[in-house]
Amino acid sequence: MKNLSWLLISTVLLSIEGYCQHGSFSYDGAVWLHEIYIDDAYYGADSITNGMLRVDYIVNVVVDTVQGTSVEQKATLEISAEGVSRFCVTAYKTLDLLLKAGASRKELAMEVYGKINYPPAFYNMYYQNYPKRGKLTCTGRVCNMDFKYEESLPQMDWCIHDNLDTLLDCTVQKATCRFRGRDYIVWFTHQIPVTAGPWKFSGLPGLILKVEDSHGHYRFTAEKIYSISSAIEIPSYLYLKTDRESYMEAVRLNMEDHFRACQLYLRDIEVRLREGTILKKKTMQYDFMEKE
Secondary structure, eight states: OHHHHHHHHHHHHHHOOOOOOOEEEEEOTTSOTHHHHOOOOOOOEEEEEEEEEEEEEEEEEEEETTTTEEEEEEEEEEEETTSOEEEEEHHHHHHHHHHHTTOOHHHHHHHHHTTOSSOOTTOEEEEETOSSTTEEEEEEEETTEEEEEEEEOOOOOOEEEEEEEEETTEEEEEEEEEETTEEEEEEEETTSOOOBOSTTOBOSSSEEEEEEETTSSEEEEEEEEEEOOSEEEEEOOOOEEEOHHHHHHHHHHHHHOHHHHHHHHSTTEEEEEOTTOOOOOOOOSSOOSOOO
C-alpha cells in the first residue's frame, strides 16, 4: 500500500503544469543535487494581514544525538492584531527576498547552507490561525517540490506552574505540556497578552519566549521583541497540497534515500542512476520534533 501511495504521488507531481524546468540527469550520490535542479524562479507572495509584533529567536537543534552535534539558527515570529502569525528561520526569508531581487538560488543555497553538512533544520514556514482561525498551515520543500498542508491548530494540554523568572525584561511564568511524543517546558509572559509562540506552540495567556524539550534536542529562546507594520506574507509557490503525515514521510525519505526522493519529487525531471554509482541508505541520527 505504501509503494502504491508513492506511485500515486509521483503521478500527481508529473501532471502539474506551469513549471519552467524540464530535462533529465544522471544521479551521482557524491554530488549535491541542488547544483543541478534548484530553480531560480521567484513566484511572488500573497499578503495575509499586517503584522504588529515581531520576535527574534535563537533555535538550537541537536541534529546528531549520537555525536551530540547541534545547529544554531535564527528564526522570526511575526504576529498580527487578529492573532495570525508566521514562524520561520531567518535564512528562509533571506533566501526568498534575494530571489526576488534576481539572485541565484544555487549560489544562495551554498552561501546560506554551504557550511552545514546535514539538512537545514526547520526549512518550513508555520502559519497559525491561517487560512482561518483555528487552523495551522505549514509550507516546506522536498527536492524542488514545494508542499503545503493544513491541520487544526494544535490544542496543547498546558499545566501552568507558579515558577517565575525574567527574560528580555519581561516576567515569565513556567508551563509544561506533552505534545506529539515530547515533553516541553516553556516560559511565557502575561505582559504581552497574545497566545502565539514559535513553531506550533500556542494557547497560553501570553507570548511564549522560551521552549525546550526534556531531552534538550530542541530549544527556542527569544532574543529581541519589537513592533512592526509590514505585511505577513505567504510565498506564491506552486504548492502540492498534502497532509502532515505524508509531508513528514517525504522529508524522511529525502534524508534516508535521496535518490528515491529525487525520483518522486523532482518536478518534470527524469532521474537516472549513473553507471557504477552505489547508493546506500542513510540512518536518521535524530528524531523529528513531532514523534507521533
